[in-house]
Amino acid sequence: MTHPISDIAIIGTGPVGLITAITLAKETNFQINLFGPKPDENFLAKDTRTTAFMAPSIVLLEKCNIWSDCKENASPLKHLRMIDDCGSLIRAPDCHFSCDELNMTAFAQNIPNSDLNKALISHIENTYQIKWIETQAVTKVKNIDDTIEITTQENETYRAELCVGADGKNSICRSATGIKTTEWQYDQTAIACSFTHQSPHNATSTEIHRKTGPMTLIPLEEHRSSLVWSLTPQDAEKVVALDDQQFSSLLYENSHAILGTITSVEPRVAFPISGLKLEKFAENKIALVGEAAHVIPPIGAQGMNLGLRDAAHLAEILKDHASLKGKIQTIEDKYNVSRKSDIFSRTFVVDILNKSLLLNNISLKTMRSAGLTALRNFKQLRQMIMQQGLGDEQSLPELMKTNF
Numbered sequence: 283m284t285h286p287i288s289d290i291a292i293i294g295t296g297p298v299g300l301i302t303a304i305t306l307a308k309e310t311n312f313q314i315n316l317f318g319p320k321p322d323e324n325f326l327a328k329d330t331r332t333t334a335f336m337a338p339s340i341v342l343l344e345k346c347n348i349w350s351d352c353k354e355n356a357s358p359l360k361h362l363r364m365i366d367d368c369g370s371l372i373r374a375p376d377c378h379f380s381c382d383e384l385n386m387t388a389f390a391q392n393i394p395n396s397d398l399n400k401a402l403i404s405h406i407e408n409t410y411q412i413k414w415i416e417t418q419a420v421t422k423v424k425n426i427d428d429t430i431e432i433t434t435q436e437n438e439t440y441r442a443e444l445c446v447g448a449d450g451k452n453s454i455c456r457s458a459t460g461i462k463t464t465e466w467q468y469d470q471t472a473i474a475c476s477f478t479h480q481s482p483h484n485a486t487s488t489e490i491h492r493k494t495g496p497m498t499l500i501p502l503e504e505h506r507s508s509l510v511w512s513l514t515p516q517d518a519e520k521v522v523a524l525d526d527q528q529f530s531s532l533l534y535e536n537s538h539a540i541l542g543t544i545t546s547v548e549p550r551v552a553f554p555i556s557g558l559k560l561e562k563f564a565e566n567k568i569a570l571v572g573e574a575a576h577v578i579p580p581i582g583a584q585g586m587n588l589g590l591r592d593a594a595h596l597a598e599i600l601k602d603h604a605s606l607k608g609k610i611q612t613i614e615d616k617y618n619v620s621r622k623s624d625i626f627s628r629t630f631v632v633d634i635l636n637k638s639l640l641l642n643n644i645s646l647k648t649m650r651s652a653g654l655t656a657l658r659n660f661k662q663l664r665q666m667i668m669q670q671g672l673g674d675e676q677s678l679p680e681l682m683k684t685n686f
């Protein structure tokens with residue numbers, strides 16, 4: 283069956299696809315078809331990750347009226363602590379960042395992905411401009427005449443003026459753009475879960491730098507934290523197979539007991555770590571957002587925040603147009619320019635930070651140690667780096683700036 287042409291088709295119902303749909307609906311009058319499965323509570327609970335949303339992302343979620351449904355499950359992150367536990371000859375000094383130095387009440391808010399996704403789904407169900415086309419998967423995306431044709435696994439065919447690819451790492455939308463893509467693997471798997479601990483975290487996120495990558499403890503409620511622990515794939519497999527008691531003891535030991543005894547742990551889920559970069563982000567009537575457009579290791583809570591900036595930039599470009607007919611090339615060009623430096627610089631910096639831990643390269647290790655020593659000693663440098671981590675103020679879209 284062939285359906286009427288919509289303005290925009292969004293492929294993928296992960297967090298970035300959902301937030302993009304809501305942001306486009308807020309900023310434009312376009313009719314949006316959203317393609318993908320609608321996850322139920324059981325499915326959502328399987329994502330044991332949490333997301334630390336930086337202040338500009340919170341501004342976007344507030345402006346889109348989503349934050350009010352998220353904030354009761356979110357916890358502030360007011361301090362960042364980095365500890366070198368690489369065991370190399372050149373040990374970097376511990377480094378501490380505080381949101382007070384930027385006159386902020388918190389750097390970020392950490393929220394379980396399951397709660398975030400629940401709030402997003404409920405918001406979309408109440409947004410008339412977004413039609414959720416429930417499908418197991420989109421199987422084909424191709425250019426036909428002046429439109430883009432989308433075929434679902436159930437053999438339904440739809441058309442749209444513009445397609446937004448939010449279909450994650452293995453995006454079929456990205457393949458349909460023909461954009462040159464570079465992909466690579468790290469010898470790392472991240473384990474994510476939440477746990478309860480004896481000592482309060484005092485709103486401090488701790489990053490322990492180890493030879494296999496960082497172990498990050500991110501605040502949730504006062505005696506709960508979420509964990510992202512990068513290990514070799516072989517070690518990660520063994521660690522995931524441990525029972526709760528064994529895992530708690532191992533975590534206690536490897537986190538140097540900084541949160542005291544670990545009293546309960548949620549199921550552990552493993553995420554293989556890879557990287558992906560593109561030459562550009564829109565082509566052939568398809569704009570890519572989230573992990574369809576960039577994949578980086580989970581260091582410094584950057585990935586999803588970058589995805590929200592994709593959504594906000596795209597919305598601001600589209601809102602200038604009453605109709606998409608004949609405008610697609612201009613939109614693609616503007617989107618490519620707006621995303622280039624932000625995505626390239628984050629991918630580069632996160633890759634270097636990760637490699638400075640993984641590779642036994644004396645120059646990289648010396649540079650890292652010198653960098654952290656400088657950060658520890660110079661307040662202005664610390665302020666600059668903290669500001670960069672939040673998102674370059676100059677190039678943020680209006681939707682992510684506070685209006686006062």
Ligand SMILES: Cc1cc2nc3c(=O)[nH]c(=O)nc-3n(C[C@H](O)[C@H](O)[C@H](O)COP(=O)(O)OP(=O)(O)OC[C@H]3O[C@@H](n4cnc5c(N)ncnc54)[C@H](O)[C@@H]3O)c2cc1C
Binds near residue numbers: 318588
């Ligand atoms: C352990 C860990 C911790 C992290 N912590 C943070 C953090 O604190 N802060 C931060 O900013 N980032 C963080 N990230 C990164 C963040 O999780 C990702 O950037 C984010 O999940 C990407 O979302 P997405 O919607 O682009 O992709 P996905 O979540 O992969 O969603 C893609 C969706 O598309 C669907 N799909 C795929 N193919 C098709 C198809 N053919 N048809 C229809 N649908 C399709 C999939 O089913 C899925 O629902 C972390 C990552 C990891 C691994």
